[in-house]
Amino acid sequence: MLNQSAIIRQFPILQQKINGQALVYLDNGATVQKPQRVIDAIANYYSTTNSNVHRGIHTLSQNATIAMEKAREKVKAYINAKKPKEINFTYGTTDAINLVATGFTSLLQKGDEIIITEIEHHSNIVPWQILAQRTGAEIKYIPLTLEGKLDLDKYKSLLTDKTKMVAVNHVSNALGIVNPVKEIIDLAHEKKAWVLVDGAQAVAQMKVDVQELDVDFYAFSGHKMYGPTGTGILYGKEEILKQMSPYRGGGEMIETVEMKASTYADLPFKFEAGTPNICGNIVLAEAIDFMLDIGMENISGHKKSLVTLAEEKLAELPEVEIYSPNMPKSGAISFNLKLNGVHPSDVGMILDKQGIAVRTGHHCCQPIMARLGILGTVRASFAVYNTAEDVDKLVAGVKKAITFLR
Structure with missing residues (x-):
């Protein structure tokens, strides 16, 4: 108790x-309040550690880098990912979903199908609509019954060999309903389709094991799990992330840059262009510890x-x-x-x-x-x-x- x-x-x-x-x-479905230990961790970072990561040989930069990579390890353990490189820091769930939708531009073509659901937050609808417009793919959706259930019989009929992506939330932000994501994932994989789960409302409420779910992508926000705003995570299976195009270009995500072309860094940095929310990412580990302690x-x-x-x-x-x-x-x-x-x-x-x-x-x-x-x-x-x-x-x-x- x-x-x-x-x-x-x-x-x-x-x-x-x-x-x-x-x-x-x-x-709390919009954002949760922050415990004093998280607030103190923010102040401590700016008081003792503030520096840019991955780019400096001086002590502060190395300390910040170590702290942020430890936070990546903490998130990996929290959702039971296989490797730290499968954990991508983002600015929230919306950013994470857009990262995947944009990265799939080169993987989809006209005639491919994307399945979403009628119970989704706009952030798990609009990016797929934009992707469909770019690629010529077709959007289909799983309807919602008046009781609030997703019609899984209809879902089964929607799945075809052309289905490439299925996107569904784990817990509905509007109704609080827990969706049968494991069944949805397993059915999609029978058709060799990928699955993204919006976990924004789930990660602070239940144990999430991405390997047990066998989900391809899992997205969530730090501010809904007692952490800072402007933080988020995209988990993705390594073999799929490697196939995707970068979401943004800039510093950190490159291997080499020449005037005619560039090559990209290995995961996870391929998707982490620019200076990240270093403080927020580090403090996210403190928020996770708060939940685990309870x-x-x-x-x-x-x-x-x-x-x-x-x-x-x-x-x-x-x-x-x-x-x-x-x-x-x-x-x-x-x-x-x-x-x-x-x-x-x-x-x-x-x-x-x-x-x-x-x-x-x-x-x-x-x-x-x-x-x-x-x-x-x-x-x-x-x-x-x-x-x-x-x-x-x-x-x-x-x-x-x-x-x-x-």
């Missing part, structure tokens, strides 16, 4: 009041219990409609009020006046909202520092919103 008081004390931002009320932060099973169980509790208590209110009730979820719940003329933002603003931070709108998932026939939802998403009392405050806040908006 988690020591909630001890965990909460590690997050200085949670000690403040919003609109005169104690802060109840339930917008235990991923403890974190996963805690978040699931809060989602279950929130769903049960909100379901008791006849004015509340919960989306995808009783589906396997991790970390988030989406709902609306069944009151005429009430927009999710109306609910969000009333909750904010009570110190409760939630996310409202389409959550960068317009196809999901179109499928459900709504403009958006109210989303409450949980982190390790949230408590059952936070759920009670959310429900009380929703009751006030119902009274005010009725």
Whole structure:
């Protein structure tokens, strides 16, 4: 059982009041707050280590390089990749997905097929649409049932010998649903297609083993796992990364440069042009240690219990409609009020006046909202520092919103 008081004390931002009320932060699907040890690690880097990496023989540069490569090793172990060179530092999940989509420009041709899903964040839709426009490939998608499930029978019928890439999220940022990614990966591999999994909402909530999944690419962001913003990871199998074209050109990613042509560095530097977010990449290791110290099973169980509790208590209110009730979820719940003329933002603003931070709108998932026939939802998403009392405050806040908006 988690020591909630001890965990909460590690997050200085949670000690403040919003609109005169104690802060109840339930917008963790967008970004989580940072523990003091992560904040201290940022200050320590700039106070003691700040220097550019991989390019200097002086002590500070070497210290920074060693620290960043240790962080790469930490990420490798965290997701159980085979080699450090399969871990590419990016600026977030969006950047990582764009890296793959751009790198596949030379690997796809007209008539090839890309399968995405109706439950995706825009960041796992738009880059593939751009790739299709560049190459002449065709986009297909796995539809979403009204219950929130991906239609796997339809997926099986979509897979052909022309399928080259399948892209799916591990956990839906809009609905909190955990998707059957292992089954999706295995079916794609039967057709010799590659698979990219958007793990932005998963890596801080559950143990992820990329070798067990046998996934080809796995992308995630540091800021959703108690680390700094502007950090991210693309895991990719070595043999596939070697086939891809670089995403960006510049320093660090080259082997030789001549005026007529250049050759590229080995992995992972081939995809890490320019000065990286050195501080953020190094501090990401501290964020991982924070989670490991608590235990991923403890974190996963805690978040699931809060989602279950929130769903049960909100379901008791006849004015509340919960989306995808009783589906396997991790970390988030989406709902609306069944009151005429009430927009999710109306609910969000009333909750904010009570110190409760939630996310409202389409959550960068317009196809999901179109499928459900709504403009958006109210989303409450949980982190390790949230408590059952936070759920009670959310429900009380929703009751006030119902009274005010009725």
